[in-house]
Amino acid sequence: MASIQKRPDGRWRARWYDDTGKERAKHFDRKGDASRFLADIDAARRNGTYVDPSVGKATLASFYADWSPRQVWASTTVTAMDVAVRGCSFKDVEFGKLRRSHVETWVKTMSLTLAPGTVRTRMNNVRAALRAAVRDKLLASDPSDGVTLPRARKAEHAMRIPSPETVGSVLRAADEWFRPFVALCAFAGLRLGEAAAVQFSDIDFLRRQLHVQRQVQRASGGEVRITAPKYGSERIVHLPDELVTMLAQHANLVGTHGDERWMFLGDRGNPPHQNTIHYWWTKTLRAADAEPTRLHDLRHFYASGLIAAGCDVATVQRALGHAKATTTLQTYTHLWPTAEDRTRTAAAGIMHAVFTAPTDSVRTTTVESA
Template identity: 60%
Template sequence: MAGNIAKRANGKWRARYRDEAGKEHSRHFDRKIDAQQWLDRVTSAVVTGTYADPQAGKITFSAFFGEWSARQVWAPGTVLAMSLAARSTPFAGKPISQVRRSDVEAWIKQMNAAGLAPGTIKTRYVNVRSVFRAAVKDRAIGSDPTDGVRLPRRRRADVAMSIPTPEEVGQLMTVADERFQPFVALCAFAGLRLGEAAGVQLGDVDFLRKTLKVSRQVQRLNGGEIDVRAPKYGSERVVYLADNLVNVRAKHVAKYGTTGKSRWLFAGEEEGPPHQNTVGHWWRKALRDAGLSGIKLHDLRHFYASGLIAAGCDVVTVQRSLGHSKATTTLNTYAHLWPTAEDRTRKAAESIMSASLDPPAAMLDKVAMEMRE
C-alpha cells in the first residue's frame, strides 16, 4: 500500500493512500500528526488483514446480504433459513460497517425475550454470522461483530431428548391407520426423517437384500406445493432393514400398491407423496387413538438410535444408519446413551463375580445326584 502526507495551500494536511485495487482514499487534517496517525492505522490494518474499504462498508446489512446471497449455491431450504435470519435482524437497514457487537447482543436478547428456543436462536445467529464473515473476506468490514457473542444455554441432550418406550411404539403401531403403520415403522425401526419416509419409492427397497436406499426427501414449500429434493447434506445412505420391517413393506405394497408414475409408497395428493401437514394429521390421530401425548414423530428416530446403541453399535455405525454427515453430530446428540467407563467397569466386575461365586452347572448336577441317592 502506497501512502503519503502533503500540506495543502489552505494549511490542511492531506493523507492519502491507494488500496490493493488501486483506488485512492484520502482525508484532511488540521495537524500533520493526526494525518500520520490515521495513515499508520490504515497501514496497520492492511498488514494485519483487517483492512476494509471505507466506501464498501457504507452498504446496508440487508443490501450486502441480497448481493452476497444471490451468488451462493444453496438448497431451497437454506435460502429460506438464511432469508428468515437476515430479515429478523433489527440492524438490517444499518450500514454494515456500523453494526456493533452491542447490536448483535441486543438482537440475541430480543429473540430470547420473544420466547424462541435456544436452538432456533443459535441457528439464526450462525446464519447471520456467515454474512458478516463474508463481508470481512470482501473487505467491506474489518472485523466480525458477531465474534464472542454469548448465546442462551441449550438444555443438555439427555434432558431435552424424549425417547418413546417400546410399549408406546408398539401401541402406536397397533392403533395407527393401516396405511400409516408402515410410515411409523420406517421412522421407528429404520430411523428415517419425516421427509425421507415420505419420499420412499418402491424402487428404493431391495426386498432380496433387505435394504432401503435413502436418496430423496419431500418438503412443503410456501403455498402448499410439494418439493422433492436430495436429503440433507451427507444423509444419502443405505439402511439395513430388519426382516419384520421388510415384511411390513411387502404387505403394504401387496395390499395398497403404489402411487403415481414414481411409485411412491405413501400417497399424498394428485398422485404425489405426502408432505408435512398430511403426515402431521396422520400422526396426531394415531397419538389420540393410542391415548398418548407429548411424543413427536421425530422422537421415533431417537428411539431407533437408542436401540442401535443399546445393542452395542459403535459411533460410526449409528452415524451411517442415521445419515449424519459427521460423527461429531452423532456424539453431540446421543453421547449420553452410550455406556460410560463406569458402566463398563460395573458390568465387567459383575461378570467376574458371577464366574467366581455362581455354582458351575456340573457342580449343581453332582449335588442333585447325591441328594437323589
C-alpha cells in the same frame, strides 16, 4: 504511498492507495488527525484488517443480496439463510457503524421467543455472511465473534425417547396406510421428510435394504419440493425382516402412487409434507392415548436401540445419515455405556457365574504369584 497535503481552504488532505492501486483521499481540519488516520490505515494493512472507508455504507442486507446467489447451497440451506438474514435486526445498519452491541441486542431479542438451538442456528447463518464480508474487505472484523448465545439443555435432559410400549401402542392405533410410515421412523431411523419421499424402487426386498436418496419439503401454496436428503445424508439402511414384510404388504394392499410409485400419498398426487404428517401423527397419538411426543423422537428411539445392542459410533452414524461421527457423538454420547458401566456389568457376570455354579463344581485353585 501515503501523504498529507494542506489544501487552499486550510484543511488537510490525507492520500493513500487502496488494495487495487486506486488513489483514495480524506480531508481533516487538523494535520494531526490526518496523520493518525493514515497510521491506522497502515496498521490495518499490516494486520490484514484494512477496509476501504468508502465501502462502509454497505449493509448485511445489501451484501447478502449480492453474495448469496453465488453460493453453492442446497435449497434447505437457502431457505434457512434467507430466514436468518431477513429476521436480523441489524441487517440495514451500515457496516461502518455496525458494532458488537447490535449483534448482542438481536441475540437477546431472539432468546425471548425462540429455542436456544434455533437462536444458535440463525446466529451461525448470519455469522457466515458477516465473515464473508470480512473476507471481501467490507468489514474489518466479525462483530458477532465471541457473542454469548443462550445455553441449550444437555442432550440427556432434552431428548425424549419413547418407550417400546409407547411405540407399540402408537403402531397399533395408526391407520393402515400410516403404520408403515411410523415404522420407517422407529425401526429405520428415517427423518420425516425422508420417510415421506420413499418410492417402491428404493426398497430392495431381497437384500432387505432401503436406499434413502431424497426428502420431501413443504413449499409455498401447499405444494411439495423434492430435494436431496439433509446434509447429503444419502445412505443404505438395513431393514429388519418384519419391516420388510410390513412394507411389502403395504405396497400390495394400499398400493403405490403415481409414475414415481410413492409409498405414501399426500395432496394432489404428491407425497405428504410435514403438515399432513403432523396431522396424522397427532391423531394417532390421541387414538393411542399416548403422551405427547414428536415424530422425530422415533429416530432417537431407533438410535438408542442400536446403541443398546452394542453398535459402535461409525455404525450408528451410517444408519442415521450423519455427515460426521462428531454429530452422532454430540447427540447420543450419553447413551453409550462408559468404562465404569462395562466394568460393573463384567463384575456382575462374574458374580452370577459364581453363585449359580453347582456346588460340586466349585474348585479352589492356587495360583503362584509371579
